[in-house]
Amino acid sequence: MNVLNFAHAFFSDSAHWHGYDGIPTRLTEHITYSLEALLYAALIGLPIGLVTGHYGRGGNALALLATAGRALPSFGLLVLMFIWIGFGLLPVMIPLVVLAVPPILVTTYEAIRSVDPSPVDAARGMGMPEARVLFQVEVPVALPLILSGLRTAAIQIVSTATIAAYVSLGGLGRYIIDGLYQKNYEKVVGGATLVAALALVTLLVFWALSRITVSPGVRRGG
Amino acid sequence: MIRIDSVTKRYPDGTVAVDRLSLEVPDRAITVLVGPSGCGKTTTLRMINRMVEPTEGGILLDGTDIRQQPVNTLRRSMGYVIQNAGLFQHRTILDNIATVPRLLGTPKKQARARAAELMERVGLDAALARRYPYQLSGGQQQRVGVARALAADPPVLLMDEPFSAVDPVVRKGLQDELLRIQDELGKTIVFVTHDIDEAIKLGTMVAVLRTGGRLAQFAPPAELLSAPADAFVEDFLGADRGIRRLSFFPSAELELETEPIVAADADAETIAARSAAPYLLVTDADGRPLGWSEPDRLTAGAVDTGQLLDHGRPFVPGTDSLRTALDGAVLSPTGRAVAVDGEGRAVGVVSQQVIGDAIRAAHSRAAGAADAAGAADAEAVR
Numbered sequence: 001m002n003v004l005n006f007a008h009a010f011f012s013d014s015a016h017w018h019g020y021d022g023i024p025t026r027l028t029e030h031i032t033y034s035l036e037a038l039l040y041a042a043l044i045g046l047p048i049g050l051v052t053g054h055y056g057r058g059g060n061a062l063a064l065l066a067t068a069g070r071a072l073p074s075f076g077l078l079v080l081m082f083i084w085i086g087f088g089l090l091p092v093m094i095p096l097v098v099l100a101v102p103p104i105l106v107t108t109y110e111a112i113r114s115v116d117p118s119p120v121d122a123a124r125g126m127g128m129p130e131a132r133v134l135f136q137v138e139v140p141v142a143l144p145l146i147l148s149g150l151r152t153a154a155i156q157i158v159s160t161a162t163i164a165a166y167v168s169l170g171g172l173g174r175y176i177i178d179g180l181y182q183k184n185y186e187k188v189v190g191g192a193t194l195v196a197a198l199a200l201v202t203l204l205v206f207w208a209l210s211r212i213t214v215s216p217g218v219r220r221g222g
Numbered sequence: 223m224i225r226i227d228s229v230t231k232r233y234p235d236g237t238v239a240v241d242r243l244s245l246e247v248p249d250r251a252i253t254v255l256v257g258p259s260g261c262g263k264t265t266t267l268r269m270i271n272r273m274v275e276p277t278e279g280g281i282l283l284d285g286t287d288i289r290q291q292p293v294n295t296l297r298r299s300m301g302y303v304i305q306n307a308g309l310f311q312h313r314t315i316l317d318n319i320a321t322v323p324r325l326l327g328t329p330k331k332q333a334r335a336r337a338a339e340l341m342e343r344v345g346l347d348a349a350l351a352r353r354y355p356y357q358l359s360g361g362q363q364q365r366v367g368v369a370r371a372l373a374a375d376p377p378v379l380l381m382d383e384p385f386s387a388v389d390p391v392v393r394k395g396l397q398d399e400l401l402r403i404q405d406e407l408g409k410t411i412v413f414v415t416h417d418i419d420e421a422i423k424l425g426t427m428v429a430v431l432r433t434g435g436r437l438a439q440f441a442p443p444a445e446l447l448s449a450p451a452d453a454f455v456e457d458f459l460g461a462d463r464g465i466r467r468l469s470f471f472p473s474a475e476l477e478l479e480t481e482p483i484v485a486a487d488a489d490a491e492t493i494a495a496r497s498a499a500p501y502l503l504v505t506d507a508d509g510r511p512l513g514w515s516e517p518d519r520l521t522a523g524a525v526d527t528g529q530l531l532d533h534g535r536p537f538v539p540g541t542d543s544l545r546t547a548l549d550g551a552v553l554s555p556t557g558r559a560v561a562v563d564g565e566g567r568a569v570g571v572v573s574q575q576v577i578g579d580a581i582r583a584a585h586s587r588a589a590g591a592a593d594a595a596g597a598a599d600a601e602a603v604r
């Protein structure tokens with residue numbers, strides 16, 4: 001049996017579409033964990049990235065922090081948090097947020113830094129207050145890059161959120177871990193396929209988001 | 223009036239960009255700051271809207287220190303135009319221009335109506351309103367920059383090399399447009415350039431700065447050309463300042479000869495009557511110049527226009543300067559310039575000789591006026 005057959009068997013079994021271990025439940029859990037983690041990461045990464053980018057200071061400290069964040073293995077962090085905190089969502093959220101903050105933070109900082117200085121100078125010279133300079137001049141132009149940072153973070157979260165299953169939580173990771181444990185390869189392949197599909201949907205959502213929010217003047221008709 | 227009072231700017235790294243500079247910028251006129259790269263022009267300009275704070279000295283606006291009012295209130299009362307326009311690429315042309323009115327709380331609809339009005343004023347096609355900056359040429363972007371600076375109708379306009387990034391033809395168009403707008407609006411403009419020709423063309427007053435941020439001379443352009451304060455200014459003005467100075471002398475008083483003008487269909491008698499002149503200017507039925515010819519080469523009633531000598535570029539007495547007249551005479555193979563009226567009809571011809579006399583007369587008159595002014599000043603001091 002090859003992978004396609006496994007996947008087919010998994011998705012055509014109607015038992016996989018109902019109940020607490022059904023696809024809708026697991027998918028909803030997975031999306032909930034991911035959105036929550038992305039929200040916290042954005043709440044930390046965006047403001048710091050925007051402010052440091054605007055004032056052009058703290059770049060070195062940020063780069064150091066980001067490298068450290070990336071070097072931490074998510075799984076190791078999960079185990080550590082689990083031992084430390086015990087069961088619950090928190091030991092899962094911490095590694096996911098730690099994973100997602102660096103791309104958001106660093107990209108946002110770089111995005112604001114790379115905005116052409118002359119419109120910014122013109123805006124100040126016209127008497128625009130600093131907050132408006134940031135949100136009405138810099139952010140709209142930096143938006144494509146900022147969104148790409150968020151997108152990278154979101155995709156990493158979606159694929160890493162499977163680790164929640166290790167600490168007895170739900171999500172698509174359940175199929176993979178239970179499948180491996182039960183030697184039920186249909187389940188493993190089905191779970192992995194769903195994670196990949198969710199990552200693709202995430203890409204699509206971000207593409208749509210940038211179509212809606214980025215000005216055609218910045219997109220340059222492209 | 224803007225009064226720059228003994229202002230010094232020393233940057234944190236020790237560079238003295240402006241050194242004890244004092245200037246009185248007249249109201250409703252264009253004051254140009256000119257000088258070599260790095261002489262402190264931009265720094266001086268940016269101290270007026272407090273984008274740079276002076277280390278010493280102060281700047282007064284209508285008698286009050288500019289630090290008396292909130293910095294953003296001050297800046298909104300001064301239009302600011304920079305070299306590459308600095309347009310907001312995510313906003314349409316209309317919304318770019320509406321920026322300052324929106325900052326001042328004008329409702330969106332009203333601000334846009336005002337922006338549309340300004341597009342017309344600076345010579346931008348209304349069809350460009352919904353476009354984004356990247357869809358405009360450099361010259362058009364610069365016009366948008368000027369419109370944006372004028373949108374809230376500020377009394378003062380600060381312009382930092384606004385036209386230096388466009389090609390010479392477009393630049394000339396923008397300069398003419400600025401002069402026309404200034405005629406209509408009468409703003410107090412401080413204009414920075416490193417191009418002395420631009421300074422002379424646009425400036426009511428020109429401040430020449432030297433490296434190290436010191437004032438070399440502050441004078442009207444004609445005076446700058448006739449009496450440069452020192453070798454630095456003279457050098458900066460360039461080689462042909464004598465010729466350029468002629469731009470400030472009117473051609474209205476040139477004595478025109480009308481005798482050597484004949485129509486293309488003139489009869490033999492008319493031609494014979496005028497054959498004393500070495501060359502005759504042949505005109506078409508409407509009186510527009512066609513070219514020069516020696517009298518004995520002209521055949522009555524049937525002029526071969528292909529045989530005529532080029533008449534060069536004509537000048538309009540009263541509108542054009544002595545420089546244009548002299549240029550026309552120098553370029554003409556006959557050594558004579560053709561004067562035309564507003565419709566391009568020949569009204570007379572004038573020789574290099576006569577133009578030369580007019581130049582000498584104008585010089586001595588200018589010198590006399592300068593002496594009189596000097597005497598009046600001396601009187602006033604006493």
Ligand SMILES: Nc1ncnc2c1ncn2[C@@H]1O[C@H](COP(=O)(O)OP(=O)(O)OP(=O)(O)O)[C@@H](O)[C@H]1O
Pocket residue numbers: 233234235237238239258259260261262263264265266416
């Ligand atoms: N922020 C700054 N920090 C330190 N030195 C500066 C700064 N800005 C300008 N300078 C220096 O001050 C001097 C004057 O600069 P400024 O920009 O006013 O010259 P400028 O006359 O406008 O020159 P240009 O024609 O090249 O635009 C230069 O030597 C420049 O290097």
Ligand SMILES: [Mg+2]
Pocket residue numbers: 263264265
């Ligand atoms: Mg400059």
